[in-house]
Amino acid sequence: MATEPVMTAPAAAVSTQLRCRINLNALAAYWMLTKPEISFLIAITVLVGFCMARPVASQGFPLILLMHTLIGTLLVASGSSTLNQFIERVFDAQMRRTARRPLVGGAVEPYKALCFGILLSIGGGIYLALAVNWLASLLAILTLCSYLFLYTPLKRKTALCTLVGAFPGAVPPLIGWAAASGKLSSGAWILYAMLFLWQFPHFMAIAWIYREDYDRAGYLVLPTGKERGRLIAWQSVLPSLALIPLSLTPALLGYAGYLYFAGALLLGVGFSYQAAQLALHRSNAVARRLLLASIVYLPSAFLLVLLDKS
Numbered sequence: 001m002a003t004e005p006v007m008t009a010p011a012a013a014v015s016t017q018l019r020c021r022i023n024l025n026a027l028a029a030y031w032m033l034t035k036p037e038i039s040f041l042i043a044i045t046v047l048v049g050f051c052m053a054r055p056v057a058s059q060g061f062p063l064i065l066l067m068h069t070l071i072g073t074l075l076v077a078s079g080s081s082t083l084n085q086f087i088e089r090v091f092d093a094q095m096r097r098t099a100r101r102p103l104v105g106g107a108v109e110p111y112k113a114l115c116f117g118i119l120l121s122i123g124g125g126i127y128l129a130l131a132v133n134w135l136a137s138l139l140a141i142l143t144l145c146s147y148l149f150l151y152t153p154l155k156r157k158t159a160l161c162t163l164v165g166a167f168p169g170a171v172p173p174l175i176g177w178a179a180a181s182g183k184l185s186s187g188a189w190i191l192y193a194m195l196f197l198w199q200f201p202h203f204m205a206i207a208w209i210y211r212e213d214y215d216r217a218g219y220l221v222l223p224t225g226k227e228r229g230r231l232i233a234w235q236s237v238l239p240s241l242a243l244i245p246l247s248l249t250p251a252l253l254g255y256a257g258y259l260y261f262a263g264a265l266l267l268g269v270g271f272s273y274q275a276a277q278l279a280l281h282r283s284n285a286v287a288r289r290l291l292l293a294s295i296v297y298l299p300s301a302f303l304l305v306l307l308d309k310s
Helices: 007-032 034-052 063-087 110-131 134-154 161-169 171-183 187-207 211-217 224-254 258-279 286-308
Strands: none
Touching: 007 063, 007 110, 007 161, 034 063, 034 171, 034 187, 034 286, 063 110, 063 134, 063 161, 063 286, 134 161, 134 171, 161 187, 171 187, 171 224, 187 211, 187 224, 187 258, 187 286, 224 258
16 A cells, blocks of 8 residues: 655755745746836835925824825836736847846746736725825826837837837826825926936937847837937937926925025036937947936935925
């Protein structure tokens, strides 16, 4: 009569460790689907919009409302990132920068990623509606829909996709403002415009660094021939220059003080300088410096306006 094999203590420990490792790898794969680096920037812009909308003289800070706003927004943003990777998984496999994404490497099955993305998106929208307000929820859902159904397919059709994508990409501070005040006023649209302009040089740096990857996958984020250089120059320099006077308006309109004014001016000049360098000397090294400058500029300017709020 056959007997069941008895697992020894060391073998059982190894089996347990293996299961834990597999579970951790699975969690890490789903975490990567949410693009946490993008979520971090979104959280900062939502935070600034929320805090700027609060009157200085108001009694008590609504920390619980802020937490609800961040949780709901990040759920929708994570769902959007997951669904974007689901839609583009075939093309991601053709690009070096995205070849290690979970869906490409098989760490997550496509239908599971689809369900995960839908669950996060719908759950985040409902969470914002119930825990915050309908305006914040509506803004988040509109952002998700325009990102997935307008910007994402346009990347394979026209270089104007950057312009289209900049509209939903600048919405997070509006969500924060709407969550705190229930409406959108002039300060909200200033933050929106700042983020809108910032995206162009930021993405031009990325597009230049990975231009061969984009070409290989059939993305038309940059035109071909001489038009490529012209687009890089215009979309890097003009938005960064326009950002300088625009970034000073929070101080001029009384939303921030002199410290922010001086800091925003220095940040804007430095950002514009790096954008001009890319327009003049198109190289990966220059593009990486512009990318770094853009990553420094956004959280620095937004946190500075928050710290020096009038």
